[in-house]
Amino acid sequence: MLVVPAIDISRGKCVRFIRGRPEEAIVYYNDPVEAALRWADEGAKLLHVVDLDAAIGLGENTDVIKRIIKEASVKVQVGGGIRSFERAAQLLNLGAYRVVFGTLAFYKPEDIKKVVEVYSPEHVMVALDHIGEKVVVKGWREAVGVKLVEAAERVVEKTCAGSILATSVAQDGTLAGIDVCSVRKLIEKAKVPVYAAGGVSSLEDIKEVAKVGAAGVVVGRALYEKRFTLREALEAVKNVG
Structure with missing residues (x-):
């Protein structure tokens, strides 16, 4: 299982929103x-x-993302405000390994399928933000009316995306622990690799996600606030039987 550090960008800085609220932003890096x-x-x-400004319609941070892709020696997946084929193509052409779609998967899945057809499923991920079994979109303000597992089956069928990112909204940025139960249910039914996010606070959380078969876990605040180091997390995953 991959341990994937999160870099959330707002106004050119690396920040963390608590439960997605800009007014509760914590700045971790100016660059x-x-x-x-x-x-x-x-x-x-x-x-x-994640380009948080693009996600909430307050500009974008393409120049910063471009620098990350250019200067980091690892793969970079990019999400936040990707609402068209053109935006996805721009990011992939800049060198992003994968683009992450959210709301668009429920309203214009054909646009995502077009990206898949041009760039392959490997380079396309669909984000499912959820509160328990309820899936929410449009900045977590609107429920889509179907449960998490059914939503996953629908979006994968309609978009042909190669992976899913399940984020527990209630836990996101809180260090309250990850919703392993929902992740397990999703993995049991999903036909593509599932990554989990939201609330990771300890090495035990990471081990639990690995045990249920996740392809990866996205970790933000716990790393920045030194609950554990990335090296410790990577070692913990190795030791999961």
Whole structure:
């Protein structure tokens, strides 16, 4: 299982929103590239970069993302405000390994399928933000009306995306522990690799996610606030039987 450090970008800085709220932003790095280089140096194989400003419609951070892709020696997946084929193509052409779609998967899945057809399923991920079994979209403000497992089956069928990122909204950025139960249910039914995110606070959380068969776990605040090191997390995954 991959341990994937998160780099959330707002106004050109590496930050963390608590439960997605901009008014509760914590700044970790004034230059997100420094974070990317740190995680690459500590052994990350993949980085999860999110343009928070693009996600909420307050500009974008393409120049910073471009620098991360260029200067980090690892794969970079990018999410946040990707609402068209053109934006996805721009990021992939800049060198992003994978683009992560959210709301678009439920409203214009054909646009995502077009990206898959041009770039392959490996380079396309669909994010499912959930509160328990309920899937939410549009910045976590609107429920889609189907449960997590059914939503996953639908979006994979309609978009042909190669992987899923399941983020527990209630736990995101809280260090409250990850929703392993929902992740397990999703993995049992999903036909593509599942990555988990939201609330990781300890090495035990990471081990639990590995045990249920996740392809990866995205970790943000716990790494930045030194609950454990990335090297410790990578070692913990190795020891999961």
